[in-house]
Amino acid sequence: MPSPQQARAQASAITSGKTAPETGAAPMSQLRALFDGPRLSPGHRRIAQYLIEHITEAAFLSITDLAERVGVSQPSVTRFATAVGFSGYPALRERLQSIALSVLGSTPSTPAEHRSNELQAAVDAEIENLENLRRDFAxxxxxxxxxxxxxxxxxxxxxxxxxxxxxxxxxxxxxxxxxxxxxxxxxxxxxxxxxxxxxxxxxxxxxxxxxxxxxxxxxxxxxxxxxxxxxxxxxxxxxxxxxxxxxxxxxxxxxxxxxxxxxxxxxxxxxxxxxxxxxxxxxxxxxxxxxxxxxxxxxxxxxxxxx
Incomplete structure (x- = not known):
């Protein structure tokens, strides 16, 4: 299993376009993979969470509408897109739309389920951090x-x-x-x-x-x-x-x-x-x-x- 540093580097490579997300991964896993690598600010994480919870709708919003829904400025959305490895919001939206279409073609899920999965994913990430620390303590x-x-x-x-x-x-x-x-x-x-x-x-x-x-x-x-x-x-x-x-x-x-x-x-x-x-x-x-x-x-x- 890679170290936290290696994992961040791999995830960063994915979001920057150097490595494509695993094509066989579930749509929501692909979405999370976009946001795992960068070290996002709390404001940027709010945007990421909104996208995860409302992907089928948010992926088709204009930058103005997305900024209004999240409660941030349009420049914040642009900076977020850059932070996760895209040239701008249009490039990010194109990737989000492909994921959203995959979600629509799979078993429907609710925003509440997305939030629940995000909490579980947070626990899973901490378990991985502890596993890495356990190996260090060997x-x-x-x-x-x-x-x-x-x-x-x-x-x-x-x-x-x-x-x-x-x-x-x-x-x-x-x-x-x-x-x-x-x-x-x-x-x-x-x-x-x-x-x-x-x-x-x-x-x-x-x-x-x-x-x-x-x-x-x-x-x-x-x-x-x-x-x-x-x-x-x-x-x-x-x-x-x-x-x-x-x-x-x-x-x-x-x-x-x-x-x-x-x-x-x-x-x-x-x-x-x-x-x-x-x-x-x-x-x-x-x-x-x-x-x-x-x-x-x-x-x-x-x-x-x-x-």
Whole structure:
């Protein structure tokens, strides 16, 4: 089975016209194949979802009518067509019409069924991401090594800007249970640079960064600041190549779910948990002592509901 990067490259080749979609595939599978490869913005995904749910009608709409139905501008539709590998909307509509005619000649389905299939397809895509991660974990040495390094870095800084902030917050919240000084950075610009420089000045040696699509320019700048300050960088992202990866010492490439309007992060979340596990195993005595101390404080102040 291809890696997430290989799968994206193959899908991108399909949508750009370099490789035709599988002719024997079901019409709806052909339609989804058009939109799987590109890394679409949330606005573009709305257009893709509308086309999937209303293909037999939408394929014959003018660009003006389609934009009005989806609630976007006409330039957005044109940019969407380009993003999925076509020269413009007329070329995309021609391809959509051939798929729509195939749908009309097959067993009828309802928009509700299309939506249900899209949700199932999103789950299937995440299962594939997890399967790829499982194969990566067949050799866990790199995860273990980085977990030890993160455990030794005091302070340990965790970076996640824009939508990646949720993963950074999750990791930092758990890491504080087993590490004495974890600093999380979820604001970009000079605030991030100041935090990174302070972390290095305080003795920190590593930065753990999360960068999910769509990667922010300010994340790239922050990584460069961290590297220039002398911090080593471990990066959890969706691609093993690119400008962000070029600024990292270690890259953990994990696929993200991109079937829905907004990405889902089953595999990156599991990668974060695996790095946390490696940190706890790096210093078992400190881990146990800090966890027991935290449980005592939690009981004393009634942080959690009783079972």
């Amino acid at each position: 050799d866990p040495d790199q995860v273990i090594e980085v977990g030890r390094a993160l455990s030794r870095s005091t302070p340990l800084t965790v970076l996640g800007l824009r939508i990646s902030g949720s993963l950074a917050e999750y990791f930092a919240y758990a890491a504080r249970r087993v590490h004495p000084d974890v600093r999380v950075v979820t604001r970009g610009g000079s605030v991030a640079y100041d935090a990174l420089l302070q972390s290095r000045a305080a003795g920190g040696t590593w930065l753990l960064a999360f960068a999910m699509p769509r990667q922010a320019q300010e994340t790239l700048t922050a990584l460069r600041v961290a590297r220039s300050a002398g911090l080593r960088v471990a990066l959890v992202t969706d691609l093993g190549l690119g400008p962000l990866a070029d600024e990292a010492d270690i890259v953990f490439a994990t696929g993200t779910g991109s079937r829905l309007v907004f990405d889902s992060y089953a595999a990156p979340g599991l990668m974060a948990a695996a790095l946390l596990q490696a940190m706890t195993d790096a210093d078992p005595e400190r881990t146990q002592g800090r966890l027991e101390e935290y449980e005592q404080i939690a009981d004393q102040h009634q942080f959690f509901l009783k079972d």
